[in-house]
Amino acid sequence: MNDGPDELLSPRTLAARGPRFQESPTRALTPPIDVATTYIRDADNGYPMGRVYGRSDNASVQHAEAQIAALENARSAMLFNSGMAAAAAVFMALDPTHVVVPTLMFRGLQRWLRGIGRHGHELTAIDMADTGAVRQAIRPGRTGLVWIETPSNPLWTITDIAAVAACAHDAGALVCADSTVATPVLTRPLDLGADIVMHSATKYLNGHSDVVAGVLAVRRPGALWSRIQEFRSQQGAVIGPFDAWLLARGLKTLDLRVREQSRSAALLAARLAAHPAIATVLYPGLPDHPGHDVARRQMAAGFGGMLSIRLRGGAAQAIGVAARVALWERATSFGGVESLIEHRASIEGADSPCPDDLLRLSVGLEDPGDLLRDLMQALEAAP
Numbered sequence: 001m002n003d004g005p006d007e008l009l010s011p012r013t014l015a016a017r018g019p020r021f022q023e024s025p026t027r028a029l030t031p032p033i034d035v036a037t038t039y040i041r042d043a044d045n046g047y048p049m050g051r052v053y054g055r056s057d058n059a060s061v062q063h064a065e066a067q068i069a070a071l072e073n074a075r076s077a078m079l080f081n082s083g084m085a086a087a088a089a090v091f092m093a094l095d096p097t098h099v100v101v102p103t104l105m106f107r108g109l110q111r112w113l114r115g116i117g118r119h120g121h122e123l124t125a126i127d128m129a130d131t132g133a134v135r136q137a138i139r140p141g142r143t144g145l146v147w148i149e150t151p152s153n154p155l156w157t158i159t160d161i162a163a164v165a166a167c168a169h170d171a172g173a174l175v176c177a178d179s180t181v182a183t184p185v186l187t188r189p190l191d192l193g194a195d196i197v198m199h200s201a202t203k204y205l206n207g208h209s210d211v212v213a214g215v216l217a218v219r220r221p222g223a224l225w226s227r228i229q230e231f232r233s234q235q236g237a238v239i240g241p242f243d244a245w246l247l248a249r250g251l252k253t254l255d256l257r258v259r260e261q262s263r264s265a266a267l268l269a270a271r272l273a274a275h276p277a278i279a280t281v282l283y284p285g286l287p288d289h290p291g292h293d294v295a296r297r298q299m300a301a302g303f304g305g306m307l308s309i310r311l312r313g314g315a316a317q318a319i320g321v322a323a324r325v326a327l328w329e330r331a332t333s334f335g336g337v338e339s340l341i342e343h344r345a346s347i348e349g350a351d352s353p354c355p356d357d358l359l360r361l362s363v364g365l366e367d368p369g370d371l372l373r374d375l376m377q378a379l380e381a382a383p
Contacts, residue, residue: 036054039053068217073190074218082200090198097143136169140172151291185259190278324377
């Protein structure tokens with residue numbers, strides 16, 4: 001568990017410096033990696049440092065958790081060994097209830113939720129960008145959780161977090177917001193009324209495509225939070241100390257990376273929107289995006305580094321463009337320093353709600369002019 005941040009510090013400073021590490025006897029500037037699995041008791045059978053076992057008491061993990069808690073303006077953060085593990089922990093820790101989820105959301109979690117009935121939950125999937133639909137879907141006294149993902153993957157729809165939180169709380173329900181794409185640099189869901197914020201830390205928080213991790217953060221830990229913590233410990237859904245150390249290192253550049261990636265994505269979105277081969281550019285920073293006004297209210301310093309393009313020539317042209325890029329890498333995942341391109345429908349399968357003419361773009365830290373030229377040549381060469 002970790003205390004909240006010093007609110008006088010900006011997110012950029014919080015990211016660059018992180019919480020001061022106090023336990024190194026050498027006073028090293030960089031925290032060491034704590035690989036211990038167990039800790040020594042005193043003669044009176046106590047634990048003077050408060051640590052018992054590495055599964056729940058690792059110093060490297062706790063250091064990264066404190067960094068994320070500070071960035072999210074949270075009281076406490078909890079790391080897991082994947083984003084899926086973090087998300088699943090919320091649903092597994094809940095007593096059987098009615099849950100409202102978005103129709104458009106991370107495909108892995110969506111597939112997992114299709115089997116959630118074995119845990120006793122009842123699911124209703126809706127267009128979460130439509131606050132009226134959210135209000136109608138929530139059942140006062142019966143709905144226990146509303147799950148938000150904003151911007152949603154891979155169509156980048158926007159949910160009004162404050163409005164949905166108000167609807168949910170009026171009915172006695174909690175709100176968990178997947179803020180993986182926005183990151184705490186652009187949006188802090190807890191400040192907007194969410195009860196829990198979730199990230200696939202594999203993506204922007206780490207930012208270097210070398211760690212798989214997930215995290216949850218809360219401002220007011222309660223009974224559900226304690227059950228989630230117990231679930232993590234008993235199921236062993238913990239992140240390793242080296243991965244936690246890498247994540248803590250990646251967080252130091254989070255603010256600079258996300259701001260620069262957002263600027264580059266905005267430039268690319270504006271230029272690609274005028275290309276005759278492209279039917280639609282999906283990016284919340286564009287004025288004609290349906291969620292632009294809400295995004296402008298709840299996303300500070302940019303609209304994120306993710307966008308999608310839909311090709312007039314359909315699936316064949318989309319796959320052809322992805323095949324002809326030289327600088328963009330054809331790979332799954334997003335949020336790293338490298339720019340990635342992916343034909344999502346091929347990855348998600350035949351029952352995917354993703355249009356087959358869509359390419360998902362994760363904008364990295366390369367020069368945006370170089371990225372644009374590479375896309376342009378691929379667009380011209382594709383049939």
